[in-house]
Amino acid sequence: MNTATIAGSLLMALISQSRVQAQDPYPPGELGKTVRLGETLVRETNTHPLTKPYVGNVLQCTSCHLDAGRDLKAASFIGVASVYPAYSPRESAVITLEDRILNCFIRSQNGKRPPNGSQVSVAIAAYITWLSKDVPIQMNPKAPLGPNSLRPLKEPAVRPDLARGKSLYADRCSACHSDDGSGSDDGPPVWGHNSFNDGAGLSKVPKMASWLKVAMPPGEADLKIQEAFDIAAFVNSHDRPRFQQPINAKPQRNK
Missing domain, CATH: 1.10.760.10 (Cytochrome c-like domain)
Structure with a gap:
């Protein structure tokens, strides 16, 4: 194989890799796996083995947060992470993004609150944070509401x-x-x-x-x-x- 052929093969490999990366916007490595898991849990909340034990109805997070929170009009997750920690009038306390996520399980999911720091909690928080990656941080002192609330x-x-x-x-x-x-x-x-x-x-x-x-x-x-x-x-x-x-x-x- 001559030099030109090798260079051409390397160029095609680089182009192929860049195409894959363009189609896969998630972070690399373990963080990307966790973000993907978070999105899966948002879409399969009532059936996924990790979240099913904490759900008391047949709803998924995406039942209200349409398109897994990507829809900018309907209770979007985009930018949500940028406002936390935030003051919550309902809790009469400053809460974290994890707190907000887990409290949805006892209200919208009519179930039980998963533990802070659990795989469920971390994965969904990672997904919402990833969706918020381009939004400047501006903590909310009045309510736990994001810029696209x-x-x-x-x-x-x-x-x-x-x-x-x-x-x-x-x-x-x-x-x-x-x-x-x-x-x-x-x-x-x-x-x-x-x-x-x-x-x-x-x-x-x-x-x-x-x-x-x-x-x-x-x-x-x-x-x-x-x-x-x-x-x-x-x-x-x-x-x-x-x-x-x-x-x-x-x-x-x-x-």
């Missing part, structure tokens, strides 16, 4: 109406979430024992309406503000699990 809607002048919400739900939502809210292969349950509990943010009508306005129906998200509030009121008029504060739910700090 859900923007709250101003409540309409006309109060939400359950009858209108029921009709809109049947027309715009039931095909994916079923008439009885129990969900299907196309959409998660939105009330009942397999849904989030009443301690989750989406159990509040204004939060639910704000999320519906930017996220639903998938690929359209064309609800009017009044329609979003009507559907949110109807959905949240149904029973769902009660939130019970676990003893170990709040972050433990040395005094």
